[in-house]
Amino acid sequence: MDLVQLQRQLVDYKTSLYNEGFLDEQFTQLQELQDENNPDFVVEVVSLFFEDSERLLNELTKALEQQSVDFKRVDAHVHQLKGSSSSIGAQRVQKVCIAFRNYCEEQNIEGCVKCLQQVRHEYSLVKTKLESMFQLQQQILSAGGSIPM
Amino acid sequence: MGMAADSEFHVLAVDDSIIDRKVIERLLKTSSYQVTTVDSGSKALEFLGLREDDGINPNTPSVSPNNHRWRLQEVEVNLVITDYCMPGMTDYGLLKKIKESSSLKNIPVVIMSSENVPSRISRCLEEGAEEFLLKPVKLSDLKKLRPHMLRTKIKSHNGKQEPEELGMPDEKIGFPSPKQEEQQQQQPQSKNNKRKAMEEDVSPERTRPRLNGITTMV
Numbered sequence: 001m002d003l004v005q006l007q008r009q010l011v012d013y014k015t016s017l018y019n020e021g022f023l024d025e026q027f028t029q030l031q032e033l034q035d036e037n038n039p040d041f042v043v044e045v046v047s048l049f050f051e052d053s054e055r056l057l058n059e060l061t062k063a064l065e066q067q068s069v070d071f072k073r074v075d076a077h078v079h080q081l082k083g084s085s086s087s088i089g090a091q092r093v094q095k096v097c098i099a100f101r102n103y104c105e106e107q108n109i110e111g112c113v114k115c116l117q118q119v120r121h122e123y124s125l126v127k128t129k130l131e132s133m134f135q136l137q138q139q140i141l142s143a144g145g146s147i148p149m
Numbered sequence: 150m151g152m153a154a155d156s157e158f159h160v161l162a163v164d165d166s167i168i169d170r171k172v173i174e175r176l177l178k179t180s181s182y183q184v185t186t187v188d189s190g191s192k193a194l195e196f197l198g199l200r201e202d203d204g205i206n207p208n209t210p211s212v213s214p215n216n217h218r219w220r221l222q223e224v225e226v227n228l229v230i231t232d233y234c235m236p237g238m239t240d241y242g243l244l245k246k247i248k249e250s251s252s253l254k255n256i257p258v259v260i261m262s263s264e265n266v267p268s269r270i271s272r273c274l275e276e277g278a279e280e281f282l283l284k285p286v287k288l289s290d291l292k293k294l295r296p297h298m299l300r301t302k303i304k305s306h307n308g309k310q311e312p313e314e315l316g317m318p319d320e321k322i323g324f325p326s327p328k329q330e331e332q333q334q335q336q337p338q339s340k341n342n343k344r345k346a347m348e349e350d351v352s353p354e355r356t357r358p359r360l361n362g363i364t365t366m367v
Contacts, residue, residue: 026285029285029287029288030172032288033172033175033176033179033288038175041175044171045168045171045172048167048168048171049168052166052167052168076236080166082263083166083168083169083263083284084166084168084169086263086284086285087166087168087169087172087284087285088168089285
């Protein structure tokens with residue numbers, strides 16, 4: 001695939017991520033903060049998000065497996081995940097977190113467990129998509145092109 | 150104040166989320182401020198020089214001075230921007246401690262929160278916060294910070310307490326900002342009544358426009 005085709009593919013891919021609600025305006029804000037002095041800013045922030053989310057998902061799994069679930073603790077983790085997903089523009093993850101917090105408030109175990117499944121799913125989707133996007137960007141850069149923003 | 154004034158401003162950013170610290174740091178640096186980030190209210194107080202003993206605190210990994218030397222009380226902080234809700238310190242905790250301290254109370258404090266709760270906003274402003282920003286914070290939100298930092302610099306110059314007597318200097322228009330699209334100043338800031346300015350800026354009606362494009366809120 002030539003450079004122009006790659007660049008077009010990237011633009012189309014990004015557009016679809018916004019259209020399908022995986023990313024929102026906040027992701028655009030992050031891209032705007034990237035410049036030649038900080039060329040890896042977005043990748044770095046997203047990587048932090050991946051690490052942090054995986055930690056939180058593990059904590060959530062453990063917390064919901066307890067005999068007596070500490071909903072405050074669960075809520076605290078979800079609140080963090082909601083915050084970080086919002087900070088990078090991972091809209092679908094953020095939305096599930098909102099529903100998740102409602103179930104925590106209701107102390108609804110089934111609802112929480114369902115939401116955990118959902119949030120894991122949305123997280124892995126957005127992770128895969130962002131990784132694909134970064135790969136595409138890397139291909140473009142390696143071919144000597146620039147990233148269309 | 151000359152064109153270099155922006156880089157003379159040092160902001161202390163406090164947030165327990167590593168992601169948010171990274172983002173706010175980039176936002177502040179893009180706005181030409183010097184930045185130090187810490188991950189807790191107590192570390193913020195340490196950095197500001199408020200501590201029980203007089204011992205020199207060792208550098209801790211979670212504090213990133215960002216090329217600043219860890220020299221307590223020699224580092225001037227022109228503004229503190231902090232997350233509202235962090236473990237280890239009660240809500241408003243950092244804000245209150247700063248405002249109760251004779252040495253720190255003139256440092257403007259800005260609160261960030263992911264939740265748009267009008268009572269929370271009012272309470273923060275009552276406790277002395279200059280602004281309340283809804284997360285995720287945007288570059289355009291940071292434009293609101295400069296007037297507060299300028300006012301402090303002038304205050305220490307004139308030794309005056311009342312914002313009413315200061316007004317805004319004419320050279321405010323000249324400050325370049327890398328990503329500034331317009332030279333717009335917050336007009337309400339130059340009004341005499343600080344409280345009124347706050348309400349105009351951060352009334353619930355005003356916070357709603359920030360929600361455009363943010364698809365969710367609690």
